[in-house]
Amino acid sequence: MIKPLRLLALCAALLLSATPAMSEDTIKIGVPGAHSGDLASYGVPSLRAAQLVVDDYNARGGILGKKLEIIAQDDQCKPELATNAATRLISDHVSVVMGHICSGATVASLPLYTNAKIISMSPSATTPQLTQSGEYPYFFRTIAHDFDQARLAAGFIANRLQAKSIAMIHDNGDYGRGYVEAVRDNLGDKANIVLFEAVNPDAVDFSTVVRKLRRAKADVLVFGGYHPTASKLIQQMRRERVTIPMVGPDGLKDPALIKMAGKDAEGIYTSQPQDTSDLPAYKHARQLHLDKYNAEPGAFYYNAFAATQALINAMEKAGTSTDTQKIMDALHKEYIDTPVGRIRFNERGEAVGVGLAMYQVKNGEFVELEDRIMLD
C-alpha cells in the first residue's frame, strides 16, 4: 500500500515543481550562481537581491503587463555545473540571466548564452577578458574588473605615494598574478620594478622572500592575492623590520585581514568600489534585506541588486522581453539609479558610473581615501 502512495506523492511533487517553469505568462529571469557548497556565501546574497527586486516590481504590477519570475540554478561556482545550469536556463526560455557569480563558472557558461543570444549580467565576475576580449557581446557586469583596480593602484603609487622603486609579490594564482602584472603594465616607465616574486600561500614560512624584499630596497610592495597570504606576509615583514607600505587588490579588503594581522595591518592600501551608502537606492536595497532577513546583506548583494534592476529596466524601456538587440540598446542608453550608483553600460558591457576608490587600514578599520576613478 505504501509504495504506490509514495510514487503518487513523488509525481505530485514533480508536477508542482515543474508548474512554474511551464507557465508562459511571466517574464523569466535566470539566476545561476553558488547557492550551496563552500562558496555559497558569494552566491546566496545575489539570489536574495534578485528575488527582492522582482518582488518589488511585481508588487507594482510587473512590467509589460506580465509578472516577473526568478528561475534559480545552483552552479556551486563549479564550471562543469555552470554549463548544466546554463543549458537548463536556456531550455526554460529565460529572457535574461543575472549571473554567474564566480569568474570560472561565468567563463564556462558564456559560450552557451552567446550561441543562444541571451543577455547575461554578472554582479561579481571580475576577470578582465570576459568583456575585454570582445568574444561575448551579450555579457554585462555591474562590478569593476581587475584591470581597473590595477589602473587605480598604479596611479596611486606613482602620484600619491611618489614611489620610484616597486617590489611585486604574488601568490601564483590567476587573480594575484593578473593584478600585479596589470599594475606593472599601467606603471610603465613611471617606476622601476626591483623585485618580481611569487610565494606559495601554503609555505611554512616566507622569511626568504622577506629578506629578498629587504635587499631590494623598494619603496612600495604591490601584493597580488587574497587576505590570508597577505596577513602572513605583512606580519613576517614587520617582524623583520621591513616597513614599506603594501598595496593590494580587493582580495585584501576583508575584516579578516585586520583580525589576523592586528596592528601589522595598519597602513595597508587596497581598492574597492567606492562607498555608496549615502545613495537613496542603496538605503532602499539595504532596508528591503533588513526587513525580510533581519540581517545585513552579504557579498555582492548591491551589485546583484543593481544588475537585476538594470535588466528589468532595460526590458521595460525596450518594450520587449524577447528582442535581445533592443534590450541591449536600452542597457547601453538608459541610465538607472542603483545601489552602486547611477549607471548605464558601455559597448563592452562594463557599467559606466561605478566608482572605485582606494582604502587604507587606519585604527583597525578600512577607511576610504580621496583617490578614486570612475569607470567609463
Place this chain on the structure above:
Amino acid sequence: MIDELLYFLELFFGGLTRGSIYALIALGYTLVYGIIELINFAHGEIYMIGAFTALIVAGVLGIYGFPAVAILVIASLAAVIWAAAYGFTVEKVAYKPLRGASRLSPLISAIGMSIFLQNYVILAQTSDFVPFPQLLPDLPFLEHIGYIMGPSDFIILVTSTLTMVSLTLFIRYSRMGKAMRATAQNRTMALLLGIDANKVISLTFIIGSGLAAIGGVLIASHMGQVNFAIGFLAGLKAFTAAVLGGIGSVPGAMVGGIVLGLCESFTTGYFSGDYEDVLAFGMLVLILIFRPDGILGKAKVQKV
C-alpha cells in the same frame, strides 16, 4: 662584498630554520617507517592538531593574563600531550587492526585518516584561518648582528636543535630507545627476546606526534595564523625530507630536512620563488631514481 656575505648568511639561517621544522616533522615519518614500514600520511594532520591545541590553550591562558613565555611553554606542552594522544589513538584505530594485512591497506587507511582529521577540525573548529597569538618573544639583542637571523628563526633553531639532541640521546641510551632500535632492526627477533612490540610501536607514534606538535606550535606562532589545511604541504615537504635523508634513518631525517630547507632558501634567494616547490619535488624524483635509499639510508638487502 660584505652585503653579499650578509645576504648569504640571511638565506643560510632562513633555510636552516625552515629545514629544522621539516626535520622535526620528518622524524615522525621516519620513526614510524623504521618500525612498521608504514608511511603515516596522517602525520601532517597531527602537526596541524598540535598547532590548534596550542591556539586554544594559549587563548584560555591569555584571558587569565599569564605572561607570554609561560603561555608559550604551557601551550607547547599541552600541544605535545594532546597531539601524542591523537597519534596513539590513530595508530590503535587505523593501523593496528591492519597489521597483518597487505602493505597497501594501512596506506589507504592513513590517507583516509588524514582526510578524516582535516574534516573533523573543520567541523569542531572552523574552516577559516584563525589568528595565532604572538607567543615567540622579540629578541632585541639580535639587532646587533644585523638581523641575519630573525627572533623567531633563533627560537625555532634553538628549540628544534635541543629537541633533536634529546631524541638522539633517548634512542641511543635509554632502555625504550634500545627496544625501538631492536624492533626496527628485526621485529621477530625483538619479539623472541621479550620486547613488547605493541608498546614500542605506540611509543613511536607518541614521540613522532609530539615532535610534529612542537613544529606546529613553532610555525604557527612564526606565521601568526593556522587553518585546517596547514598540515598538507608541511607534511608533504617533511615526507620529501625524510625520503631525501633515507626513510627509516633518524639522522637521515634531520639531514634531509636541513638540506631541503637550505636548497629552497637559496633557490628563492638567488633565483625565484616560483621554483621553490619545483625544486623540492624535483629533488624527490631525482633522489628516488638515483639514490632510492636516500643520503644516509642503507641499501636494504633482500631477506630470503
